[in-house]
Amino acid sequence: MSTVLEQLVNKPYAHGFRTDIEAETAPKGLNEDTIRLISSKKNEPEWLLEFRLKAYRHWLTMEEPRWPNVHYPKIDFQDIIYYSAPKPKKKKSMDEVDPELLRTFEKLGVPMNERAALAGVAVDVIFDSVSVATTYKEKLAKVGIIFCSISEAVRDHPELVRQYMGSVVPPGDNYYAALNSAVFTDGSFVFIPKGVKCPMELSTYFRINTEESGQFERTLIVAEEQASVSYLEGCTAPKFDTNQLHAAVVELVALDNADIKYSTVQNWYAGDEKGVGGIYNFVTKRGLCKGANSKISWTQVETGSAITWKYPSCVLLGDNSIGEFYSVALTNHYQQADTGTKMVHIGKNTRSTIVSKGISAGRSNNSYRGLVKIGPKAAGARNYSQCDSMLIGQQCGANTFPYIQVNNPTATVEHEATTSKIGEDQLFYFRSRGIGAEEAVSMIINGFCKDVFQQLPMEFAVEATKLLGLKLEGSVG
């Protein structure tokens, strides 16, 4: 029956190459010594080591979450490398960056140095946990913006990091956040001072390179009063047969009238068509609309990873603050995704919008899980949620788990959900008009995702559109 559909789901992972760079690597395993090693390698202040150790001790008391609708063998946390850095060499300019590394970025299409200048993108590149190159820093510094790695921020702006790190996602928030808090190696730090609109899109490309090295990124973005910033995160990883754990924490803080837009296109290795290998992506992303009239908007296009467990959320504390979540999650082959958002309304007249588009193909399983919580003081709060699922073929699954808790009678909460299917009949309709099946699927998917894609910055929207096409492309004949 669905032979055409079955053929539509196979495209080799284009980013499956591996860079040969000597890495300085900690022995496998996790204990307080590992944490002390990481902290000393990074010359961290005592308070940060304490932060890590406290998180680690708390983590030891915690249980891995079992509620997500995903299945995988038990992770052996003693079998993971927690620190791996390219051999340290002092670099004065981009010319000194390992050419092999630059070629890697080139293959990935990362816009760096000149290309970054042309694209107007400032890139803070994370390569196996250590920041190797940061561009545009000076230009941004002129308007008071800090855009650097977390390690540099700890060194140069310890008071800011200390004030905000852990303020949105506390070290003991959940199992993976606690793990991250204990062992995070690097990540990005963005600080937009009062009244400043960031003049360009900020972008970080993450990349997991060393086999079996877990990657624990930590990102912190703070927008002070009246500040605004748009941040792009793009992710790819080379292919390895063993599953790799990725447990990141992203914290956003928006003060009065501040506006943060955070966009992700995630294309990590998803395993092969039989479900072997691939990244476990267990991420905690949360934004705090701390000030009145602040706004945090998450846009994500999730196409990679063997397992995705991720709920970019907004805590709407300030009165009249706004939270948004726009998501496309595509799963194929044996991928599993349990993703969605949490909108926690605390302040008065807070508003949130959720638009989630799940696409399942192959034998994959795609779940939307979302919480809308209206607190007792959130008078006049409003939420609108729309969760649409699309199934391609007969063997995939889609689920929607909406949780709605309303504790204020003046709140308005709307939830809409649809499930549709790309069936043989739809494809035949296209084909009978001369349009091939692949083009038809791509046209249907892009139509389905339109509401989310139009939230993405232009260059990302183009990338996302292509990416979805690639993920579903096959040998249709």
Add this chain to the structure above:
Amino acid sequence: MSATPHLDAPQQAGKILLEVRGLTANVAGVQILKGLDLTVRAGEIHAIMGPNGSGKSTFAKVLAGHPSYELTGGTVLFEGRDLLTIEAEERARAGIFLGFQYPVEIPGVTNSAFLRLAYNTVQGARGKDELDPLEFDDFIREKMKLLDMDPAFLDRSVNEGFSGGEKKRNEILQLATLEPTLAILDETDSGLDIDALRVVANGVNSLVRADNAFVLVTHYQRLLNYIVPQYVHVMEGGRIIKTGGKELALELESRGYDWVLDEYKAAQHAALNSPVNDSEDNPGFPPRPPFPTPTSLV
């Protein structure tokens, strides 16, 4: 209104566009087409009528290349080319068009984007120029006038939320856009009120040329008041059992199908008992009904 000008002129037999011989096809293991024969020449309009379940829609879908049907025998030549070995999209590019009985809804894809991609794909395959969005907009608005369609349909998702009549108009709009050589319209008249039927029929009539042909699958003769066929075929049990001129449709309307079946059974019985008749080309099948010459119709 029912004018089909080409019929008024003395006819030359056009070149053969479609030649179906002994076509058999299954769906889910059940044989639906059981040896179907049909020849369609350029400049002709054929109507295929018949009771429910006789295989009319299956035949239409098989011609267009629907993947759900398993072809088990027979041949289909389109302009001399073996149609059964090429995919549905290639058939469309080669000039086959199927007007759907139940047009499919495609949420999120606008009618204009869909029509333009279809048009440009087909044009490209025919070695003709493609149109950019602005040129296409002019082009498609002209076509819509022909069908009395509101240009607002261009911005709506393909068939989504369309009424039955709007969906059928949209099919004819696609027909007008793609200008196929052979159009098979599967119950285009069902679900249309009399005004919509007239609009759709006028649209089809305006597309009739000496170098293309139409096959209308229909239950009702009323469509044939507006689009006048030269040939009316009765389909039953997966094959064509009787062929006549346009007056056959009127006769079917007043007398039903039973008499045709009886006649067919009697003929088949006679054939089985006559060793002379089933000797050669079609053992087990009825003799192919003689086609009336076009001049006998006017």
